[in-house]
Amino acid sequence: MLHGSGASASLHAFYEGEGVCAEQAERCLRSVLPAWAVPASFVSLTHWPLTANAKIDRKALAAQIRQTPTDARMLDNPYQQALAEIWHRVLGAMPANAKESFFSAGGNSLLGIRLVAQICKHFSIRLTLKNFFADATLSGLSASVERHLADKNSMKEGLL
Template sequence: VIAREQRLIAYYTGVPHTLETLRTALLTHLPEFMVPALYIHLEALPLSPNGKLDRKALPEPDAVEARVYEAPQGETETLLADIWQELLGVEQVGRHDNFFELGGHSLLAVTLTSRLREQGLEADVRALFDHPTLAGYAAITDRMEIVL
């Protein structure tokens, strides 16, 4: 795990796992702020001539698998995308983008829920950790609004 661009990035080998699987496993043992935001699977870790990890040879996050953009659908997803863009300082947020992969963390999650409440939506920080994609969190937020 290394810090790049104000977020923790985990590089791992072995069996590829989904982000949710890795995050859930790490959250059982680590506080949230120590859990990486991005996970990059490699066939092998790059080594220097003396056999140590060559950190400079690790791929940049942008050079690794780019997710296909799918535009937000519906009012809640569009509102969430606008807020995420502002909070995370990114140009575009798609339905399958992950809040934490984009640089989100627990303090921004609290700010996000506050902004959603200002817009009249019920929001829960824990739900964001359980459903970190835009579409997933929007669906949960919509359900919470209906229950009230």
């Protein structure tokens, strides 16, 4: 199910039945689909919610989508905390943890471009989309930001 609209839309998978493992389904999809096409979440249902007309109740499904806030104590450093705030401004939701992929959190390539632009502006660095796509997690982005800041500082010291 596509949840939201425009650039903030995200894909979510719903399933019913015993013996279905969301983690296994996600691994399988990740092996054959690009990251942006993998659902942001997999939601197990005991039964499909229906409207009075016996159609699937999409509003009831949307209410099942998780919105897990990030606990700032789970973040390793101030860079991750700043990146989590930027992530929230772009996606409208905080990442669940430092290892959650931007794409599994509901992001897409257009929102990724917006995220990179805001990161560059906030930290005054030149982060590339290649850096972003290499590891689109808070921990990966934090490492990229730290590398860029270290390079920037070493260049300044070399000029002085």
